[in-house]
Amino acid sequence: MILYGSNTSPYVRRLRMYCTLHELSYEYKTLNIFDPEERKVLIEHNPARKIPFLVCGEQVINDSNVIARYLQDKFSLPHLNxxxxxxxxxxxxxxxxxxxxxxxxxxxxxxxxxxxxxxxxxxxxxxxxxxxxxxxxxxxxxxxxxxxxxxxxxxxxxxxxxxxxxxxxxxxxxxxxxxxxxxxxxxxxxxx
Ligand SMILES: N[C@@H](CCC(=O)N[C@@H](CS)C(=O)NCC(=O)O)C(=O)O
Missing domain, CATH: 1.20.1050.10 (Glutathione S-transferase Yfyf (Class Pi); Chain A, domain 2)
Incomplete structure:
Protein backbone atom coordinates (compact mmCIF):
# COMPACT_ATOMS: atom_id res chain seq x y z
CA MET A 1 0.00 0.00 0.00
CA ILE A 2 1.61 3.25 -1.16
CA LEU A 3 0.32 6.69 -0.18
CA TYR A 4 1.35 9.47 -2.55
CA GLY A 5 1.29 13.01 -1.24
CA SER A 6 3.31 15.93 0.01
CA ASN A 7 4.45 16.88 3.50
CA THR A 8 2.62 20.21 3.38
CA SER A 9 -0.81 18.94 2.28
CA PRO A 10 -3.29 18.86 5.18
CA TYR A 11 -5.29 16.16 3.35
CA VAL A 12 -2.24 13.92 3.13
CA ARG A 13 -1.22 14.67 6.69
CA ARG A 14 -4.56 13.53 8.14
CA LEU A 15 -4.10 10.13 6.51
CA ARG A 16 -0.51 9.83 7.70
CA MET A 17 -1.56 10.64 11.26
CA TYR A 18 -4.49 8.22 11.03
CA CYS A 19 -2.22 5.40 9.81
CA THR A 20 0.28 6.10 12.60
CA LEU A 21 -2.41 6.10 15.28
CA HIS A 22 -3.76 2.77 14.01
CA GLU A 23 -0.31 1.32 13.32
CA LEU A 24 -1.22 0.66 9.69
CA SER A 25 1.85 -0.14 7.65
CA TYR A 26 2.22 1.63 4.34
CA GLU A 27 4.83 3.21 2.15
CA TYR A 28 4.79 6.98 1.79
CA LYS A 29 6.03 8.65 -1.39
CA THR A 30 6.23 12.41 -1.74
CA LEU A 31 5.39 14.10 -5.02
CA ASN A 32 6.05 17.66 -6.07
CA ILE A 33 2.98 18.05 -8.26
CA PHE A 34 4.31 21.26 -9.81
CA ASP A 35 7.47 19.57 -11.08
CA PRO A 36 6.84 18.38 -14.67
CA GLU A 37 8.58 14.98 -14.18
CA GLU A 38 6.89 14.18 -10.85
CA ARG A 39 3.55 15.45 -12.15
CA LYS A 40 3.57 12.55 -14.64
CA VAL A 41 3.01 10.16 -11.74
CA LEU A 42 0.03 12.25 -10.62
CA ILE A 43 -1.43 12.38 -14.13
CA GLU A 44 -1.08 8.63 -14.47
CA HIS A 45 -3.10 7.97 -11.32
CA ASN A 46 -5.60 10.75 -10.74
CA PRO A 47 -7.56 12.53 -13.50
CA ALA A 48 -8.46 15.24 -10.96
CA ARG A 49 -4.69 15.78 -10.53
CA LYS A 50 -4.78 16.16 -6.78
CA ILE A 51 -2.99 14.51 -3.91
CA PRO A 52 -3.42 12.30 -1.94
CA PHE A 53 -3.95 9.05 -3.79
CA LEU A 54 -3.34 5.51 -2.59
CA VAL A 55 -2.07 2.59 -4.65
CA CYS A 56 -2.91 -0.82 -3.28
CA GLY A 57 -1.86 -3.48 -5.79
CA GLU A 58 -3.93 -2.82 -8.92
CA GLN A 59 -6.35 -0.60 -7.01
CA VAL A 60 -5.92 3.17 -7.07
CA ILE A 61 -7.96 5.23 -4.61
CA ASN A 62 -8.26 8.98 -5.09
CA ASP A 63 -9.29 11.61 -2.54
CA SER A 64 -8.56 11.59 1.21
CA ASN A 65 -12.21 10.95 2.08
CA VAL A 66 -12.39 7.85 -0.08
CA ILE A 67 -8.97 6.67 1.10
CA ALA A 68 -10.13 6.99 4.72
CA ARG A 69 -13.22 4.89 3.95
CA TYR A 70 -11.07 2.36 2.11
CA LEU A 71 -8.76 2.02 5.15
CA GLN A 72 -11.72 1.76 7.52
CA ASP A 73 -13.13 -1.10 5.43
CA LYS A 74 -9.83 -2.87 4.90
CA PHE A 75 -8.75 -2.74 8.56
CA SER A 76 -12.21 -2.97 10.18
CA LEU A 77 -11.97 0.48 11.75
CA PRO A 78 -15.08 2.48 12.71
CA HIS A 79 -16.79 4.49 9.98
CA LEU A 80 -18.14 7.98 10.54
CA ASN A 81 -21.85 8.37 11.26
N1 LIG B 1 -10.91 16.47 -2.00
C1 LIG B 1 -9.50 16.22 -2.08
C2 LIG B 1 -8.73 17.52 -2.00
C3 LIG B 1 -7.23 17.30 -2.16
C4 LIG B 1 -6.49 18.59 -2.51
O1 LIG B 1 -7.07 19.67 -2.70
N2 LIG B 1 -5.18 18.47 -2.58
C5 LIG B 1 -4.37 19.61 -2.96
C6 LIG B 1 -3.09 19.63 -2.15
S1 LIG B 1 -3.43 20.11 -0.48
C7 LIG B 1 -3.98 19.46 -4.42
O2 LIG B 1 -3.57 18.40 -4.83
N3 LIG B 1 -4.12 20.56 -5.18
C8 LIG B 1 -3.72 20.59 -6.55
C9 LIG B 1 -4.62 21.47 -7.38
O3 LIG B 1 -5.59 22.02 -6.82
O4 LIG B 1 -4.35 21.57 -8.57
C10 LIG B 1 -9.08 15.25 -0.98
O5 LIG B 1 -9.76 15.21 0.05
O6 LIG B 1 -8.12 14.49 -1.16
Missing amino acids: WAQENLLTSINACNDSLVEILLGQRSELDTQADVLFFNLQRERITETLSYLDKQCTTDVFLNCEYLQISLYCLLDWIQFRNLADLSGFNGLLSHIEKWQTQVSAQETDPRS
Whole structure:
Protein backbone atom coordinates (compact mmCIF):
# COMPACT_ATOMS: atom_id res chain seq x y z
CA MET A 1 0.00 0.00 0.00
CA ILE A 2 1.61 3.25 -1.16
CA LEU A 3 0.32 6.69 -0.18
CA TYR A 4 1.35 9.47 -2.55
CA GLY A 5 1.29 13.01 -1.24
CA SER A 6 3.31 15.93 0.01
CA ASN A 7 4.45 16.88 3.50
CA THR A 8 2.62 20.21 3.38
CA SER A 9 -0.81 18.94 2.28
CA PRO A 10 -3.29 18.86 5.18
CA TYR A 11 -5.29 16.16 3.35
CA VAL A 12 -2.24 13.92 3.13
CA ARG A 13 -1.22 14.67 6.69
CA ARG A 14 -4.56 13.53 8.14
CA LEU A 15 -4.10 10.13 6.51
CA ARG A 16 -0.51 9.83 7.70
CA MET A 17 -1.56 10.64 11.26
CA TYR A 18 -4.49 8.22 11.03
CA CYS A 19 -2.22 5.40 9.81
CA THR A 20 0.28 6.10 12.60
CA LEU A 21 -2.41 6.10 15.28
CA HIS A 22 -3.76 2.77 14.01
CA GLU A 23 -0.31 1.32 13.32
CA LEU A 24 -1.22 0.66 9.69
CA SER A 25 1.85 -0.14 7.65
CA TYR A 26 2.22 1.63 4.34
CA GLU A 27 4.83 3.21 2.15
CA TYR A 28 4.79 6.98 1.79
CA LYS A 29 6.03 8.65 -1.39
CA THR A 30 6.23 12.41 -1.74
CA LEU A 31 5.39 14.10 -5.02
CA ASN A 32 6.05 17.66 -6.07
CA ILE A 33 2.98 18.05 -8.26
CA PHE A 34 4.31 21.26 -9.81
CA ASP A 35 7.47 19.57 -11.08
CA PRO A 36 6.84 18.38 -14.67
CA GLU A 37 8.58 14.98 -14.18
CA GLU A 38 6.89 14.18 -10.85
CA ARG A 39 3.55 15.45 -12.15
CA LYS A 40 3.57 12.55 -14.64
CA VAL A 41 3.01 10.16 -11.74
CA LEU A 42 0.03 12.25 -10.62
CA ILE A 43 -1.43 12.38 -14.13
CA GLU A 44 -1.08 8.63 -14.47
CA HIS A 45 -3.10 7.97 -11.32
CA ASN A 46 -5.60 10.75 -10.74
CA PRO A 47 -7.56 12.53 -13.50
CA ALA A 48 -8.46 15.24 -10.96
CA ARG A 49 -4.69 15.78 -10.53
CA LYS A 50 -4.78 16.16 -6.78
CA ILE A 51 -2.99 14.51 -3.91
CA PRO A 52 -3.42 12.30 -1.94
CA PHE A 53 -3.95 9.05 -3.79
CA LEU A 54 -3.34 5.51 -2.59
CA VAL A 55 -2.07 2.59 -4.65
CA CYS A 56 -2.91 -0.82 -3.28
CA GLY A 57 -1.86 -3.48 -5.79
CA GLU A 58 -3.93 -2.82 -8.92
CA GLN A 59 -6.35 -0.60 -7.01
CA VAL A 60 -5.92 3.17 -7.07
CA ILE A 61 -7.96 5.23 -4.61
CA ASN A 62 -8.26 8.98 -5.09
CA ASP A 63 -9.29 11.61 -2.54
CA SER A 64 -8.56 11.59 1.21
CA ASN A 65 -12.21 10.95 2.08
CA VAL A 66 -12.39 7.85 -0.08
CA ILE A 67 -8.97 6.67 1.10
CA ALA A 68 -10.13 6.99 4.72
CA ARG A 69 -13.22 4.89 3.95
CA TYR A 70 -11.07 2.36 2.11
CA LEU A 71 -8.76 2.02 5.15
CA GLN A 72 -11.72 1.76 7.52
CA ASP A 73 -13.13 -1.10 5.43
CA LYS A 74 -9.83 -2.87 4.90
CA PHE A 75 -8.75 -2.74 8.56
CA SER A 76 -12.21 -2.97 10.18
CA LEU A 77 -11.97 0.48 11.75
CA PRO A 78 -15.08 2.48 12.71
CA HIS A 79 -16.79 4.49 9.98
CA LEU A 80 -18.14 7.98 10.54
CA ASN A 81 -21.85 8.37 11.26
CA TRP A 82 -23.93 10.92 9.33
CA ALA A 83 -23.44 13.74 11.84
CA GLN A 84 -19.71 13.09 11.73
CA GLU A 85 -19.76 13.02 7.91
CA ASN A 86 -21.43 16.44 7.99
CA LEU A 87 -18.69 17.82 10.21
CA LEU A 88 -16.07 16.36 7.88
CA THR A 89 -17.83 18.12 4.99
CA SER A 90 -17.47 21.44 6.84
CA ILE A 91 -13.78 20.81 7.50
CA ASN A 92 -13.26 19.91 3.83
CA ALA A 93 -15.21 22.95 2.61
CA CYS A 94 -13.03 25.27 4.68
CA ASN A 95 -9.88 23.49 3.56
CA ASP A 96 -10.88 23.55 -0.14
CA SER A 97 -11.63 27.29 -0.02
CA LEU A 98 -8.30 27.97 1.63
CA VAL A 99 -6.54 25.94 -1.08
CA GLU A 100 -8.27 28.21 -3.64
CA ILE A 101 -7.07 31.29 -1.76
CA LEU A 102 -3.52 29.94 -1.61
CA LEU A 103 -3.56 29.17 -5.34
CA GLY A 104 -4.94 32.69 -5.90
CA GLN A 105 -2.04 34.17 -3.92
CA ARG A 106 0.45 32.07 -5.86
CA SER A 107 -1.13 33.29 -9.09
CA GLU A 108 -0.59 36.84 -7.81
CA LEU A 109 -4.33 37.54 -7.74
CA ASP A 110 -5.78 40.01 -5.26
CA THR A 111 -7.50 37.52 -2.96
CA GLN A 112 -8.90 40.39 -0.85
CA ALA A 113 -10.72 41.84 -3.89
CA ASP A 114 -14.48 42.42 -3.61
CA VAL A 115 -15.35 39.93 -6.39
CA LEU A 116 -17.77 37.01 -6.31
CA PHE A 117 -15.21 34.21 -6.37
CA PHE A 118 -13.09 35.45 -3.45
CA ASN A 119 -16.12 36.79 -1.53
CA LEU A 120 -17.63 33.29 -1.59
CA GLN A 121 -14.41 31.65 -0.44
CA ARG A 122 -13.92 34.16 2.40
CA GLU A 123 -17.55 33.81 3.52
CA ARG A 124 -17.26 30.00 3.54
CA ILE A 125 -13.97 30.10 5.47
CA THR A 126 -15.31 32.47 8.14
CA GLU A 127 -18.59 30.61 8.56
CA THR A 128 -17.10 27.11 8.69
CA LEU A 129 -14.40 28.17 11.17
CA SER A 130 -17.01 29.75 13.39
CA TYR A 131 -19.22 26.64 13.10
CA LEU A 132 -16.32 24.26 13.81
CA ASP A 133 -15.27 26.39 16.78
CA LYS A 134 -18.63 25.60 18.39
CA GLN A 135 -18.78 21.98 17.25
CA CYS A 136 -15.33 20.87 18.33
CA THR A 137 -16.34 20.34 21.94
CA THR A 138 -19.40 18.21 21.12
CA ASP A 139 -19.62 14.45 21.63
CA VAL A 140 -20.19 13.95 17.90
CA PHE A 141 -16.78 15.49 17.25
CA LEU A 142 -14.91 14.12 20.24
CA ASN A 143 -16.10 10.56 19.54
CA CYS A 144 -14.41 10.58 16.16
CA GLU A 145 -10.64 10.51 16.01
CA TYR A 146 -10.57 11.03 12.22
CA LEU A 147 -12.50 14.30 12.60
CA GLN A 148 -10.18 15.46 15.34
CA ILE A 149 -7.12 14.71 13.21
CA SER A 150 -8.64 16.34 10.11
CA LEU A 151 -9.47 19.52 11.99
CA TYR A 152 -6.03 19.64 13.60
CA CYS A 153 -4.32 19.27 10.19
CA LEU A 154 -6.47 22.06 8.75
CA LEU A 155 -5.80 24.44 11.66
CA ASP A 156 -2.08 23.78 11.84
CA TRP A 157 -1.82 24.30 8.06
CA ILE A 158 -3.73 27.61 8.39
CA GLN A 159 -1.10 28.73 10.89
CA PHE A 160 1.80 27.34 8.84
CA ARG A 161 0.62 29.19 5.69
CA ASN A 162 -0.73 32.19 7.63
CA LEU A 163 -4.07 31.94 5.81
CA ALA A 164 -6.59 33.07 8.42
CA ASP A 165 -6.77 34.68 11.83
CA LEU A 166 -7.75 32.09 14.43
CA SER A 167 -7.62 34.44 17.43
CA GLY A 168 -10.99 34.55 19.15
CA PHE A 169 -11.77 30.96 18.15
CA ASN A 170 -11.03 29.54 21.58
CA GLY A 171 -12.40 26.08 20.81
CA LEU A 172 -10.16 25.80 17.76
CA LEU A 173 -7.12 27.10 19.63
CA SER A 174 -7.64 24.56 22.45
CA HIS A 175 -7.96 21.84 19.83
CA ILE A 176 -4.57 22.79 18.35
CA GLU A 177 -3.02 22.78 21.83
CA LYS A 178 -4.45 19.35 22.58
CA TRP A 179 -3.06 17.74 19.41
CA GLN A 180 0.22 19.51 18.76
CA THR A 181 2.09 17.51 21.38
CA GLN A 182 1.05 14.13 19.94
CA VAL A 183 3.87 12.11 18.36
CA SER A 184 1.82 11.60 15.17
CA ALA A 185 1.44 15.38 14.84
CA GLN A 186 5.10 16.12 15.52
CA GLU A 187 6.31 13.44 13.09
CA THR A 188 4.22 14.97 10.29
CA ASP A 189 4.88 18.65 11.02
CA PRO A 190 5.01 20.43 7.62
CA ARG A 191 7.69 22.80 8.98
CA SER A 192 10.27 20.02 9.43
N1 LIG B 1 -10.91 16.47 -2.00
C1 LIG B 1 -9.50 16.22 -2.08
C2 LIG B 1 -8.73 17.52 -2.00
C3 LIG B 1 -7.23 17.30 -2.16
C4 LIG B 1 -6.49 18.59 -2.51
O1 LIG B 1 -7.07 19.67 -2.70
N2 LIG B 1 -5.18 18.47 -2.58
C5 LIG B 1 -4.37 19.61 -2.96
C6 LIG B 1 -3.09 19.63 -2.15
S1 LIG B 1 -3.43 20.11 -0.48
C7 LIG B 1 -3.98 19.46 -4.42
O2 LIG B 1 -3.57 18.40 -4.83
N3 LIG B 1 -4.12 20.56 -5.18
C8 LIG B 1 -3.72 20.59 -6.55
C9 LIG B 1 -4.62 21.47 -7.38
O3 LIG B 1 -5.59 22.02 -6.82
O4 LIG B 1 -4.35 21.57 -8.57
C10 LIG B 1 -9.08 15.25 -0.98
O5 LIG B 1 -9.76 15.21 0.05
O6 LIG B 1 -8.12 14.49 -1.16
